[in-house]
Amino acid sequence: MIPRIISYVRYISRKSPLPTQRGAGHTNLVGGVKLSPEVTTLLIMAAKIQRDRDNGKVWRERNKEYKALKDKEYYDNNKERINEQNRNYHHLHKEEIKVQKKVYSDSRKDEKREYDIKYREENRDHLLEVQRLYREKNREAIRERQRTKKAEASEYRKAHKDRYSDHSKRRRAKILSNPVEEFASLEIYMRDGWICQFCKKRVDKKLKWPHPMSASLDHIIAVADGGPHTRANTQLAHLECNVRAKTGGVKQLRMFG
C-alpha cells in the first residue's frame, strides 16, 4: 500500500499542490480525488519522505566532493562488513548479474573491443608484470596443468589410434579413398618419352632408386591433397626433381609458367 501511495504522491505532486492536514473528519481533494483523513495522513508522510529524498539528491549534487570523501571514510571504516554484504549479494543474485552483464556487454560489443585494445596497449608493461608474477607464484600449478593436458592428449591418441597412426598409413588410406587406376609406372615413363616433366631433360632408364637422377612417378596433384592415382594425374620426373617439387614449390611455378 505505502509504495503505491508514494508513487501516487510523486505523480500528483508534479500536477497539483500536496494535500494539507486539517482536523479529523476533514477530507482532502488531491488531483480531483476525494481522500479520507487516514489516507491524507499517509499521503503527507509519503510526501515528506519523498521531499527528504529529493532534498538529499539536491544536497548530494551540490556537495559531490564532500560526499565522496565521506563515502570513502565510511567505506574504510566498514570495509569488511560492506565487502561481506557485497559478496553475499553477488552470491545470491549470481545468475541475474550474469544475465545483466551479458546484456550490457552485448549491447556495446564494439566499444568494449576498442576499449580492450586501447587498455592493453596503454598498460602493456603492467599486464606483462602481472602475468610474470602469476607465473612465478603458480609455477607448480601451471606445470601440473601442462602435465595433465599432455597425459589427456596421449590418452586421446591411444583411444583413437587409427586416426593418429603413422604418415604412411594415412597416405595409404587417402590413396584408397581417391579414385585409382590400375597401371604400371613404366607406362607413364614411356608415355612421357623418358623426359622429366620438371626439368625437360632425359631420364636414364638404367639408373635405379634411390639415385637422384633415376625415374620416379610424380602425382601432379599430391595424393595427400586428394589427388587421384590415375594416368592423367601422374607424370615422369627425376627423383631429385620430384623431391624438390614436393619441398620447394617448383610445381606451383610450373603450373602458372
Ligand SMILES: [Zn+2]
Ligand atoms: Zn628432372
